[in-house]
Amino acid sequence: MARTESPAEAAPSPVTSVPLADLDESTIVARAQDGDPKAFEWLISAHQGGVYRLCFRMLDDRGHAEDIVQETFIAAWRGLPHLATVQAFVPWLYRTATNKCLDQLRQRKRRPVDPTAELDGTSMEVGGNPSSGEDPTRSPLLSSRGRSALADGGPVDPAEQIETQEQLRALAGLLQTVPPGPRACWLLREVHGFSYHEIAAIVQLPESTVRGRIARAKRVLAEGMSPWR
Amino acid sequence: MALNDDRFQEERPRLGCGRELDDLWASIDDPPTAHEQSCPDCRHARAALHHLASVTEAMRDADPQDPGLQPGDRVRNAIMMVARAEVRRGRRAPLRTTTLGTIDISEQALTALIRFAAGTLPGVHARRCTISTSGEGRRRPIAGEAVDVGDIRITLKVAVASSISIPATMVALRERVGTVVQAQTSITMAQIDIVVEDLYDV
Known part of the structure; x- marks a missing residue:
């Protein structure tokens, strides 16, 4: 029978170990890589909100956004031991979530979820x-x-x-009127604060393409926002 | 080539005056240049981008505070249910045999104990910990198999505070890990390798 008590319970000691909340994030990622569920749960708390908001702004659908957050973190748990560096964890999360969102939007385009939207002549993109x-x-x-x-x-x-x-x-x-590719780049830059270089790695495109996509998104948004000035 | 030019235009939007929108955005917080003051395209675009920047900032600040923009509890519960079901316990180290059977400690519990012991020293953040025995050769360890408790070698990676003396701390760390593991499991480790891979506070 394997002993599975947590060390803190199994080893009462006059000295205490550093609490998880006081550790640096790279250490917490490393512990999650070694299969520590508490460290992994801390990472969920730290990043699920950001990943969810990216997915929600991409998909405009709460349920689908939650599904992708769930799939992304489960994939993270399984992939963590193989992650090359701890610093790669957060970009990896956003990359996985972004890809899943873009896949879903491609599927929606092929097979619209709401058939009445098609009959009304309004596509998902302009909703x-x-x-x-x-x-x-x-x-x-x-x-x-x-x-x-x-x-x-x-x-x-x-x-x-x-x-x-x-x-x-x-x-x-x-x-929602900005095409999915530029929308993802704009969100990653302007809302989530990634650098152009980081976004290029997340969306697997050259940095110049990322800059172009963000500029396209800004043009659509700035022109569209003008009536509100 | 015309095609490339078209593609370039498509990728990098320009204003009517020929200026790239991205350039304008990069200097949006600076005072307008002479060209921007006189060019109606630039003036209009500057005003529109300025407005977009302020609304974007409002969104960046408001969204994380909005309880409606957080995933529901079911998401975390579902993720953790999978994570706990798939905890990688690794191999097992037999600690004692009783009349009722053998008491083992899993590799995962042993590494958790080692990290706990390391974390009791100020200025040390324990990271990954691997356990090996000299007898296994190049073979990949199989989860659930028993390891030879007389020949346990560990490699512990740590991040340390920039203010500590690394050599003195490493001596203390090796001693602390060995003592705690011995006291809690009766395992005497054959080798404790410690790798300082980072300074966590710089």
Whole structure:
């Protein structure tokens, strides 16, 4: 029979080991590589939100975004022992999630999820323009973002807050009109803060192509946001 | 070549005045240049990009705080269920034989104990730990097989604080790991190799 007690319980000691939260992230990745579930759970806490928001902004679908977060982290657990360097972990997560999102968007294009959208002549890609802000499938998430903008603001002019919410809603909607490739690059750069070099590694494209895609996305978004100035 | 030019245009959008949008964006926080003040294309694009930058910043700040933009608990639970079901316990080291059978410690539990012991020293963050025995040759270890407890050799990788004295800490670390493992499992390790692979606070 294998003894599986955690060392902290099995070995009461006058000295204590460094708690997980006080370790550097590279050490936590290394421990997860050795199969430590607690270290891995810490990494989930640290990164699931960012990966989820990337997937949600890519797919505009909460359920599909959650599925991809789940698949990405399960793949991470299985792939961790083979990861060459601990620094590669976070870019690897985003690369896996981005690829899964792009695959899903390609599948949607081939086989639209909602047949009535096709009959109405509205494709998946243009579903998020600002005029469709009243779309009942979208409004719960938008309104929840609106609430948090209000909650975070403190004593600020309510009119200004409403305007900010409207602008965030417009940007989120417009983002869905940007083609998936440029959308992924723009999100990774502008929202998740990766460098051009890192994004080139994540999407497996030359840095010049990444720059071009981000510039294309900015043009679509900046032009689309103009009416809100 | 015309085709390449078209592709270039497609990849790198330009304003009406011929300037690349990416260049304009790169200097968006600087004061407008003489050209930007006089060129209507640049002025319009600058204003639009400025506005986009401020809304993007608002999104970057607001999204992580938004409880509606976090995955549900079911996601973490599902991931951890798989992770726990697939915990790699590795080989087993028999510690003692009783009338009821043999008491083993798994490789995974032993490396966790070693990391715990290392972590009790200030300035040491224990990373990966591998266990080998001299008898196994080049053969890949098989999970679940028994190892020879009389010949356990470990390699422990650590990150250390930049302020510590590495040679003195390595002596103390080797002693601490050996003592704790001996006390908790009665295993006396044949060899303890320690690799300092990083400084964690620089």
